Amino acid sequence: MPILNILLVLVVVGVVLWLVNTYIPMDGKIKKILNIVVVILLVIWLLQVFGLWDSLKGLRM
Numbered sequence: 156m157p158i159l160n161i162l163l164v165l166v167v168v169g170v171v172l173w174l175v176n177t178y179i180p181m182d183g184k185i186k187k188i189l190n191i192v193v194v195i196l197l198v199i200w201l202l203q204v205f206g207l208w209d210s211l212k213g214l215r216m
Contacts (some may be wrong), residue, residue: 156204168197 172193176186202208 160168161201161204164200168193 172190175189200210202211
């Protein structure tokens with residue numbers, strides 16, 4: 156996946172998250188949970204895009 160597509164996805168997700176946080180009235184706790192879930196999903200997606208997810212799944216603690 157080209158780096159331009161990755162940056163485009165990150166910008167779009169960031170703008171959508173900003174719009175949701177700014178214009179949709181909801182409790183602060185819900186906004187915090189939403190932000191955390193979106194960041195976790197983006198990190199997992201980025202790990203998959205760069206091929207690091209499979210190597211992390213094999214780790215045993």
